[in-house]
Structures are given as C-alpha cells and as structure tokens.
Amino acid sequence: MMAAYVAGGVSGGHVNPAVSLAMVILGKLKIWKFPFYVIAQFLGAFAGAAAVFGLYYDAFMDFTSGIFSVTGINATGHIFASYPARHLSVLGGFIDQVVGTGMLVLCILAIIDGGNIGAPKGVEPLAIGLIIMAIGVSMGLNCGYPLNPARDLGPRLFTAVAGWGMEVFSTAGYWWWIPVAGPMVGGVVAAILYYLLIELHHPREEPEKPHEEEEEEEEEDEEDEDCSLKDKYEMITMS
Numbered sequence: 001m002m003a004a005y006v007a008g009g010v011s012g013g014h015v016n017p018a019v020s021l022a023m024v025i026l027g028k029l030k031i032w033k034f035p036f037y038v039i040a041q042f043l044g045a046f047a048g049a050a051a052v053f054g055l056y057y058d059a060f061m062d063f064t065s066g067i068f069s070v071t072g073i074n075a076t077g078h079i080f081a082s083y084p085a086r087h088l089s090v091l092g093g094f095i096d097q098v099v100g101t102g103m104l105v106l107c108i109l110a111i112i113d114g115g116n117i118g119a120p121k122g123v124e125p126l127a128i129g130l131i132i133m134a135i136g137v138s139m140g141l142n143c144g145y146p147l148n149p150a151r152d153l154g155p156r157l158f159t160a161v162a163g164w165g166m167e168v169f170s171t172a173g174y175w176w177w178i179p180v181a182g183p184m185v186g187g188v189v190a191a192i193l194y195y196l197l198i199e200l201h202h203p204r205e206e207p208e209k210p211h212e213e214e215e216e217e218e219e220e221d222e223e224d225e226d227c228s229l230k231d232k233y234e235m236i237t238m239s
Contacts, residue, residue: 004128014037015151016041016147016148017148018101018184018186021188022105022191025188045151045155046154046155046157048154053162063076068163068164070083077159077164081159081176081179082143084175090175093143096139096142096182097146097147097179099139101184101185101187104132105194106193106194107131109190109194109199111127115199135147143178146179147179152180153179156168
C-alpha cells in the first residue's frame with residue numbers, strides 16, 4: 001500500500017508483474033516499459049528480503065544456530081517466500097494463485113477505472129491494501145497468498161544465495177514456479193474478463209469539437225445574421 005503512495009505518481013506503483021501485464025493487455029502501459037517494470041519489481045523484492053535478513057540477522061542466528069533450512073522445526077525459509085501446506089497439490093496451488101491474483105487484479109482495475117465508481121482520489125492504495133488483506137484472510141491457508149511473482153521469486157533468490165541453498169527451489173516438488181506462473185495467468189484472465197464484461201460497456205462520450213472549429217462556426221453564424229439583416233433593410237428601402 002505504501003509503495004503505491006510512494007511511487008504511484010511516477011510509475012503507477014504497480015509493484016506486481018501480474019498487474020503490470022494486465023495493464024499492458026488493456027493498453028494502459030506501453031509494452032516496451034514492461035521489462036523495466038518487472039526488473040525493478042524483482043530488484044525491489046530482493047532488496048527488501050536483504051533488508052529484513054540484515055535487520056534480524058542476530059535473531060536468525062540465535063534461532064537456527066547458523067543452519068538455515070526450509071523444512072523442519074527450525075525452518076525459516078517461509079519467512080521470505082511462500083511454500084505450500086501439506087494438503088495442497090500442485091494443481092490446487094496453481095488454481096489458488098490464478099483465482100487469488102485474478103480477484104486482486106479485477107478489483108484494482110475497477111478501482112482505477114474512471115468510467116466506474118472507483119475510489120476517491122488518494123484513497124486508491126488504501127482500498128487496494130484492504131483488498132489484499134481480505135484475500136489473505138480468506139485464501140491464505142493454502143500457501144500464504146503470494147499473489148505477486150516478484151514478491152515471491154525475488155526473496156526466494158535471496159535465500160538461495162544467503163545460506164538456504166537450492167532447497168528453496170526443490171522443496172515441495174519444485175513448488176517455486178507456481179507463485180510465479182499462477183499470478184501471471186490470473187492477471188491476464190482478470191484483464192480480459194474486466195475488458196469484456198465491464199470496460200467494453202462503458203458509455204462512450206462524443207468527442208468535443210476543437211475550439212477553432214467552434215470559433216469558425218460562430219463567425220459563420222454572425223455572417224449569416226448580417227446577411228439576413230441586410231436583406232431585410234434592402235426590402236424595406238425598396239418598399
């Protein structure tokens with residue numbers, strides 16, 4: 001939420017590749033900007049994970065005795081990235097991410113749509129934050145609602161190089177790709193559905209005439225009035 005307030009005036013404050021991809025599909029973001037947005041989002045998530053690790057380094061060392069693991073009673077990998085619950089299958093996790101991210105993107109598009117009810121100016125990030133909280137409360141049981149490929153893969157890459165090793169990728173049947181691919185698919189589906197079911201049906205306003213054309217029309221009207229007055233004068237004088 002605060003990231004949107006900080007960067008919203010410059011970039012739109014997407015902070016989520018799935019949202020950026022949806023904007024590209026709807027023509028709200030130029031496609032050549034998309035790779036730069038994604039790179040910045042991943043670097044930001046990686047830096048955030050590094051900051052958390054540095055801030056709580058002593059706590060990590062005290063709890064794990066310097067042995068970082070993804071599974072077991074002293075597992076700490078889930079602090080940085082998502083991992084599935086024991087009951088969750090690969091297909092179930094993929095559907096979870098498609099649905100969850102689709103709901104998020106659908107709501108974001110409704111909030112920022114000028115043709116919809118939307119939210120008051122300046123309140124949009126707060127509304128989006130409340131949506132994320134609602135999705136987390138209702139859908140967080142399966143895998144912690146990552147909903148954001150950058151937020152999951154960026155910190156996962158950090159843990160891979162910070163001491164947790166490649167276990168962060170191989171755990172749970174190579175789960176790592178689910179919170180990357182699932183949200184991207186969900187974002188695309190949400191963008192298409194919103195365009196077809198909502199945005200396409202907004203009333204279209206007729207384009208306003210250019211100011212110059214209006215002035216020309218006014219001048220023509222004045223000339224017509226002058227001509228009619230002259231005609232009336234001539235008729236009177238002749239009679």
